[in-house]
Amino acid sequence: MKKPLKIIISGIGNRALPRDPLKSNWKGWVELINKMEEFHLVAAHDIDDSALKRTAELGYLKPQQLYRSLEKMLKNIDCDAILVSNPAQFHAQTIQAALERNLHMLVEKPFVSDVNEGKMLIREAKRRKIVMAVVQNWRYKDVGQLLRKAIKDNLIGGIGHIFFRYLRNRENPRYPSYIFREKSPLLYAMGIHHLDLFRYILDDDFASVSGNSFKPPWSFYKSDTGVNLFLKTKKGASVVYSGTISSLNNVIPQESLLIDGDMGSLVNESQWLEPPLYFYPKEKKEGINLSKEIKNTDIYTQYNIADQRILKNFYLAVVAGIKPACDASDALRSAVAVEACHSACQTGKTVYLRY
Ligand SMILES: NC(=O)c1ccc[n+]([C@@H]2O[C@H](COP(=O)([O-])OP(=O)(O)OC[C@H]3O[C@@H](n4cnc5c(N)ncnc54)[C@H](O)[C@@H]3O)[C@@H](O)[C@H]2O)c1
Structure with missing residues (x-):
């Protein structure tokens, strides 16, 4: 005991x-x-x-x-x-x-x-x-662990870029009212998960970011709810991050992640980073399911x-x-990265991260 x-x-x-x-x-x-x-x-x-x-x-x-x-x-x-x-x-x-x-x-x-x-x-x-x-x-979801292992084991070789797209409908008037007044809610509530995951799986840190933010007319939020960012890591990988929490999409998956290396790609299309995670060796059309051993792949269990x-x-x-x-x-x-993304969107300038 x-x-x-x-x-x-x-x-x-x-x-x-x-x-x-x-x-x-x-x-x-x-x-x-x-x-x-x-x-x-x-x-x-x-x-x-x-x-x-x-x-x-x-x-x-x-x-x-x-x-x-x-x-x-x-x-x-x-x-x-x-x-x-x-x-x-x-x-x-x-x-x-x-x-x-x-x-x-x-x-x-x-x-x-x-x-x-x-x-x-x-x-x-x-x-x-x-x-x-x-x-x-x-980091601790099964796909987070598998991504880190795949990259550490050099499965896809040297990393070139990450393409990540996030489409969420968080325009729910029943949420607590403070939520709608929070600063840059996409970045501070969700971007922190994604940018932290990228740092963790790449074993790297962000060096610079540029980008813009936006908000549709139907949004209940005070701050902008969408961002379009371009980040560079210290080791030289590029990260393209586009997302919104004001999407009305209920059809295509919320999260779409593609990581390209010089030997292949890792792909995860999910709601909240649940399996499957696929590895596509360079020039192959058939993917290998890296998460096939995972029994309980649902959102709740993950x-x-x-x-x-x-x-x-x-x-x-x-x-x-x-x-x-x-x-x-x-x-x-990761908080430094989020703050830099926010500042890049506010100023329209490239922000160089200082830790
Ligand atoms: N890791 C994740 O996946 C995840 C998911 C959702 C929320 N969160 C985080 O969890 C935290 C709580 O989020 P939530 O969804 O439970 O929010 P919530 O609004 O549902 O609950 C917050 C609770 O804190 C109380 N509260 C407000 N001010 C307080 C104070 N000064 N001291 C103590 N309690 C206070 C509220 O009355 C409420 O009961 C936030 O930091 C949020 O970012 C993390």
Whole structure:
């Protein structure tokens, strides 16, 4: 029997405890943690009473373990770690408060919405020897793992370019209203997954970006919801990234990824990076299914597999000192990329990334 980590959560929203479990893409942090012997959920915090009520009604925690004040929870509860799953704009202040308690942290993406703030928090976590890991779950999905292995094993040779297209309909007026006021929502909510995945599978970093943003007349969002970007990596690969969260498309897959190397191509057409992943050797029309061994390829299972891997990885980072697969310094480099993409679209100029 493992000694469980006593963990608390800040933000019991859709990601932690899905409001409509039958339609959700994931089980959610509360249920996953509840089932794992590595963790013991000891308290939760949310600013919304209804979120706390739901957690109690579903039997996950007792009313006295539920807090509307983060400070009170941090003061009253004996714990080892915190999962930060509140909206991105509150991550930095939640992390800061938890740092003062020397808690290990698993933070939902995007790690922070301000890179300089992120740097300061990382410095403080290092000084206190705290594990600070970030949920970049595209890395941990089976296709993310297979892509990295294929490229590492030199299956497609030297990488020339990535073509990625994202077509999502996120124009849903039932979403919480803050969503529609967020800065560059495509980049900060979804682009962070994709750019982080590219960094991870290429084992590379972005060097420069240029691009434009746009928004259709029917959009509910304050910021632009689409981008057309051209990025170069430090090792010289080109990345063409076009996406929108205002698409009315319900037919063609949301995500379309093509990676060309000098010995072949990797192709994944999916909703949320689920299998299949195909390898097309140079000049061959028949693809090889690299994901054929994967039994459960549906969206829900793929999310849950990734989330469980992240939790186990975090546990080992805390108890055994292994380096998390995505620590905060690593996640910050993806945040730098997102910030540079945003700035390139705002200024119309090429932005050279500084880390
Ligand atoms: N990794 C993924 O695949 C994935 C998917 C969805 C969301 N997310 C991330 O998870 C986080 C939460 O997203 P969500 O979809 O659950 O959002 P949500 O809007 O459904 O829930 C957010 C919850 O946080 C609460 N909250 C608001 N302000 C707070 C504060 N200051 N302190 C504590 N709680 C507060 C809200 O009342 C709500 O219950 C975000 O960082 C988001 O980017 C990640």
